[in-house]
Amino acid sequence: QRRIGKTSVLQKFENTLQEKKHRVVNFDLMGKAKEPFGEVWAELEKRIRDQFNQSGSHSGQPPFLDWLSTTLSEDNKNSSLVLLLDEFDALEEWEQPEDQQAINKLFPQLRNLLNKYKNFKCVFTIGRDPKHLSSKTFSQLEGIEQRKISLLEEGQVVQLINLSKGVLNWTPEAIKEVERLTNGQAYCVQLLCSQIWDCFYSEDRPTISLQSVETVIPxxxxxxIFKDDIWDGLSAAGKVIASILSEFDEGATIEQLLKETQTKGGIASVLQEQLEKVPPSLVALDFIELVKGQKYKFRIELVRQYVKRFKSFDDMQQELDRPTDHVADEYYQLAYKLVHQHRKYDDAIPLLRKAIEGNPRHIKANRLLAQVFHDQRKLEEAHETLKEFSKFNPRAAKSWLITVRLALAEQSEKDKDKLKFYNEILQLDPKHPEAKKQQKEIQAQIEAKRRLPWELAKGFVLTYQKRIAQVMAVVISLGISYIWSVDFPPGLLFEIGKTNNNEYLLTSVPSSESHSLVFLQIAIDKPNVQLKKATFKFEIYKSVALTPLADTETPTYQIGSALLKSKGDTFQYPFFEQDKPTPLPFVFTFQFENDMTQEPEFTCKTDAPKIGCEVKLKGYASLLRGIPWWIKGSLFGLLLVVLIWVGYAIKDRERDDIL
Incomplete structure (x- = not known):
C-alpha cells in the first residue's frame, strides 16, 4: 500500500543494523525504471563501495563483482552487507517490453549474489500485493520470506505522538481522536501530528485538545497536502467502490455498494462484474475492512473524508466517461460538423448511432443524437436514446431527459400521459418548478372530473331539495303502503260492535283476497248470562238462526254451505275488487238475556288451517282494510307533501327575518 510508512521502516531498520555493525545500503528505486540499467547499476555500485570506504573508478562490472566477491568471502566475517531496496516494484512500472525492464536485469544479479554469499542480504519493499506484480517478477521472488507491514498498533501510535511530549501537552481525548482518524496509518499519523505542530507549537508548551485536532483536519x-499516492494505487473499479463507500459513514454491505453504483448510474456491465470482486481486494490492501462479517468500511477515517470530498463519484464518472474508442469519437466529430455547420440532421443520425454503438457511454454523442431528434420533433426517439444512455450515466442524461419529457408532456392529449411524464421528471428532480406546477394542476383537473357527477347531483339536490323531498315522501309512502298490504294478515277479520239491547254484532271486514270456505265457526268464551239468540246474515243469503254445536266446551256456532243452502260446496268470504262495489259484509248477531257485568270474548276459525281468523274491537281496520294500497299510499304521501311545504315555508320565513 502507498503511504504506509515503508521508507520510515527502512530508515529504522538501517539504524538498527548499523548499530549491529552491518554495512547497510539504503537504495531508493523510485523513478529508476526510466533510466538505462547501466546507470542504475553504476549508482548502486558507487553506494556499495562508499560503505566500504573504497575510492577510485567504479566503472566496469567485472572489476566490481571481483572486488565484491573478495569482500563478501566467508573468511571476512566482519564485512556483511545488507541492501535495502525501497520501491522495488517501481522498476516494472515503465511501459516498455518486459525483457528490457530494469527489474528483469537487476534481480538476476542480486539473486546470484544471494545464493553465493551468506553474508549478503537484501530487503525488498513493494507498495502492493506481490501477486499483482508481473508473473516473471513474482516468480523471481518465490522462496523469499515476506512480511506485511500495515497499520501501527495502538501503543505504537501513542509512542509516536509522545515524541512531542516535551513540547506539546496532549490530552487523552486528543490522542484518542488521532487514533480514530488514522487507525494507526503511519503517514496519516505523521501528517496529522505535523500539522498540529505547525499550528500550535510555541514555547509555552500548549495543550492539544480534541478541538485542536478538529481544527487542523480541513x-x-x-x-x-494530502498526497494521492494511496488513491493512485487503486484500479478503476477500486476507485468506483471507494468513491461510493466514502458516502457511508458507518460502512455498507456489498449489495448496498452495487445498488448505489446502479442508482448513481452508468457502470457498464463489464465493469459491474469487476466491482463485485473489488471489496475483498481492497481489504487485502488494508484500504477497507469487513466489520462483523457484513459491512465494509474505510480503515482510515481521514482517507474516507478525503475521498468523499475530492474523489466523488462524479469525478470518477468523468474519468470513466472519457472516450477510449477513437473511432467513436471521430464519428461524433463528423456528426457534430453536419449538425452545427451544415444543418444536415438526417446525415448526422447514422454517424451518431455508430459512435454510440462503439462507445455507449459517449456523453457528447448521446446528447447530440437526442438534440437532433428533439429539434426534429421526434420526441419518442429522443426519449428512447436518453433512456438507454441513462443506464450508463443518469447524471449526464438528466437535464436532456427533463427537457424531452417536458416536450412529451406538452404534446400529450390525455391527462394521464401528461401526468406520467411529469411524475418521471420529479423522480429526477423533485424540486422542478414547472413539473410540480403542472402535476398539481392536472391532479386537480382529474379530481374535479372524478367529482363532477357528485357535484352536479349535489347542486341539483340543493336547487330542488323541496321538490325532491316531496317526491321522495310520496314514493316512500307508496312503498310502505305496498309492503304493509303484503304483510297484512291474509285471513278473515271481524270487528265487534254493541247495541243498546245487549246485542253484539260481529261484522266482517272485506279482504284483499277471495276465500272459498266450507264452514266458519264463532265461539263465545266466558259467557256469564244465557244467550237469547244468534243469527247470521250475508248479502244474497237469507238471515238464518244459529244453534250451538253439540259437544263443545264453549258455545260454538257454525255456518256453511248446507246451512246457507248454497248450490255449491263452498261459499265466498267478502273481498274487495277495484272494479266492483264494496260487498256487503258478514254479520253475526248475538243477543243476551240481561245486562252483563263482563264483556264476552269471541274467537273464530275456518275449515282451512292456513286461513287465519281474528275478532277485534271496531277500529282502523274497518276504514283501511280493503282499500287498495296505492290509494292509501297516495293519501299518506299527500299529507307528507303538505307537511314538507309548511316546514320549508317556516324555514324561509326565519331566514328572511334574519336578513
Missing part, C-alpha cells in the same frame, strides 16, 4: 484534507 487543512489536511487538501490535495496540496
Amino acid at each position: 487543512k489536511i484534507l487538501s490535495p496540496d
Whole structure:
C-alpha cells in the first residue's frame, strides 16, 4: 500500500543494523525504471563501495563483482552487507517490453549474489500485493520470506505522538481522536501530528485538545497536502467502490455498494462484474475492512473524508466517461460538423448511432443524437436514446431527459400521459418548478372530473331539495303502503260492535283476497248470562238462526254451505275488487238475556288451517282494510307533501327575518 510508512521502516531498520555493525545500503528505486540499467547499476555500485570506504573508478562490472566477491568471502566475517531496496516494484512500472525492464536485469544479479554469499542480504519493499506484480517478477521472488507491514498498533501510535511530549501537552481525548482518524496509518499519523505542530507549537508548551485536532483536519484534507499516492494505487473499479463507500459513514454491505453504483448510474456491465470482486481486494490492501462479517468500511477515517470530498463519484464518472474508442469519437466529430455547420440532421443520425454503438457511454454523442431528434420533433426517439444512455450515466442524461419529457408532456392529449411524464421528471428532480406546477394542476383537473357527477347531483339536490323531498315522501309512502298490504294478515277479520239491547254484532271486514270456505265457526268464551239468540246474515243469503254445536266446551256456532243452502260446496268470504262495489259484509248477531257485568270474548276459525281468523274491537281496520294500497299510499304521501311545504315555508320565513 502507498503511504504506509515503508521508507520510515527502512530508515529504522538501517539504524538498527548499523548499530549491529552491518554495512547497510539504503537504495531508493523510485523513478529508476526510466533510466538505462547501466546507470542504475553504476549508482548502486558507487553506494556499495562508499560503505566500504573504497575510492577510485567504479566503472566496469567485472572489476566490481571481483572486488565484491573478495569482500563478501566467508573468511571476512566482519564485512556483511545488507541492501535495502525501497520501491522495488517501481522498476516494472515503465511501459516498455518486459525483457528490457530494469527489474528483469537487476534481480538476476542480486539473486546470484544471494545464493553465493551468506553474508549478503537484501530487503525488498513493494507498495502492493506481490501477486499483482508481473508473473516473471513474482516468480523471481518465490522462496523469499515476506512480511506485511500495515497499520501501527495502538501503543505504537501513542509512542509516536509522545515524541512531542516535551513540547506539546496532549490530552487523552486528543490522542484518542488521532487514533480514530488514522487507525494507526503511519503517514496519516505523521501528517496529522505535523500539522498540529505547525499550528500550535510555541514555547509555552500548549495543550492539544480534541478541538485542536478538529481544527487542523480541513487543512489536511487538501490535495496540496494530502498526497494521492494511496488513491493512485487503486484500479478503476477500486476507485468506483471507494468513491461510493466514502458516502457511508458507518460502512455498507456489498449489495448496498452495487445498488448505489446502479442508482448513481452508468457502470457498464463489464465493469459491474469487476466491482463485485473489488471489496475483498481492497481489504487485502488494508484500504477497507469487513466489520462483523457484513459491512465494509474505510480503515482510515481521514482517507474516507478525503475521498468523499475530492474523489466523488462524479469525478470518477468523468474519468470513466472519457472516450477510449477513437473511432467513436471521430464519428461524433463528423456528426457534430453536419449538425452545427451544415444543418444536415438526417446525415448526422447514422454517424451518431455508430459512435454510440462503439462507445455507449459517449456523453457528447448521446446528447447530440437526442438534440437532433428533439429539434426534429421526434420526441419518442429522443426519449428512447436518453433512456438507454441513462443506464450508463443518469447524471449526464438528466437535464436532456427533463427537457424531452417536458416536450412529451406538452404534446400529450390525455391527462394521464401528461401526468406520467411529469411524475418521471420529479423522480429526477423533485424540486422542478414547472413539473410540480403542472402535476398539481392536472391532479386537480382529474379530481374535479372524478367529482363532477357528485357535484352536479349535489347542486341539483340543493336547487330542488323541496321538490325532491316531496317526491321522495310520496314514493316512500307508496312503498310502505305496498309492503304493509303484503304483510297484512291474509285471513278473515271481524270487528265487534254493541247495541243498546245487549246485542253484539260481529261484522266482517272485506279482504284483499277471495276465500272459498266450507264452514266458519264463532265461539263465545266466558259467557256469564244465557244467550237469547244468534243469527247470521250475508248479502244474497237469507238471515238464518244459529244453534250451538253439540259437544263443545264453549258455545260454538257454525255456518256453511248446507246451512246457507248454497248450490255449491263452498261459499265466498267478502273481498274487495277495484272494479266492483264494496260487498256487503258478514254479520253475526248475538243477543243476551240481561245486562252483563263482563264483556264476552269471541274467537273464530275456518275449515282451512292456513286461513287465519281474528275478532277485534271496531277500529282502523274497518276504514283501511280493503282499500287498495296505492290509494292509501297516495293519501299518506299527500299529507307528507303538505307537511314538507309548511316546514320549508317556516324555514324561509326565519331566514328572511334574519336578513
